[in-house]
Amino acid sequence: MSDITLNIDGKEVKAKEGMTLLEAAKTAGITIPTLCYHEKLEPFGGCRLCIVEVEVKGWTKLVVSCVYPVEKNIIVRTRSEKVDRIRKMILQLLLAHAPDAFDLQDLAKEYGADKDRFEKEPSFCVHCGLCVRYCDEVKKKNAIGFVDRGIRKEINFIPEIAAKECWDCKECFPLCPTEALQAAFVLVEALAFPEAAEG
Numbered sequence: 001m002s003d004i005t006l007n008i009d010g011k012e013v014k015a016k017e018g019m020t021l022l023e024a025a026k027t028a029g030i031t032i033p034t035l036c037y038h039e040k041l042e043p044f045g046g047c048r049l050c051i052v053e054v055e056v057k058g059w060t061k062l063v064v065s066c067v068y069p070v071e072k073n074i075i076v077r078t079r080s081e082k083v084d085r086i087r088k089m090i091l092q093l094l095l096a097h098a099p100d101a102f103d104l105q106d107l108a109k110e111y112g113a114d115k116d117r118f119e120k121e122p123s124f125c126v127h128c129g130l131c132v133r134y135c136d137e138v139k140k141k142n143a144i145g146f147v148d149r150g151i152r153k154e155i156n157f158i159p160e161i162a163a164k165e166c167w168d169c170k171e172c173f174p175l176c177p178t179e180a181l182q183a184a185f186v187l188v189e190a191l192a193f194p195e196a197a198e199g
């Protein structure tokens, strides 16, 4: 794999072909906020929090850095007026669902996002998909899935699988940026293995 040189936030960065902008920024010590990204998982590009501005031959565009591959000689800005404005809006929408999520609150401070900007719809799950994808891609158990209820998509543990696999795993717990996963687990614990829930 050959080296690709690009410019990120005014810094010359060398990256390997096939890397994403997010990975290249990381190697250069530049932090881009993420929600649905995890280094062990396939790129997902769901939350859009990691958008950055890319300039190619004088033209700028917004791209999702966790899925966008490095290209030679492009100029990347991880912060700009436009990028910050969009991140602020995304955070405000996420906070309407999960107003108490610590990670979101920290970012909200940084981007000046108002958690009361949109009417609260506390579903707690922000649909980052980390739990579902981790259980599928890393653990290969598929004990959690999304249940489609129209616009109210929800995560659910599959009781039959959870009863066998989850009680001594729980590796997905620390990945959840909200309380949603733990709440869903309490429910399946009570349904699928009540002895453990009581103990």
Ligand code: SF4
Pocket: 124, 125, 126, 127, 128, 129, 130, 131, 132, 155, 175, 176, 177, 178, 180, 181
């Ligand atoms: S339960 Fe948590 S980890 Fe799973 S999709 Fe929802 S917010 Fe993401």
Ligand code: FES
Pocket: 033, 034, 035, 036, 037, 044, 045, 046, 047, 048, 049, 050, 051, 064, 065, 066, 067
């Ligand atoms: S971290 Fe890139 S879209 Fe979520």
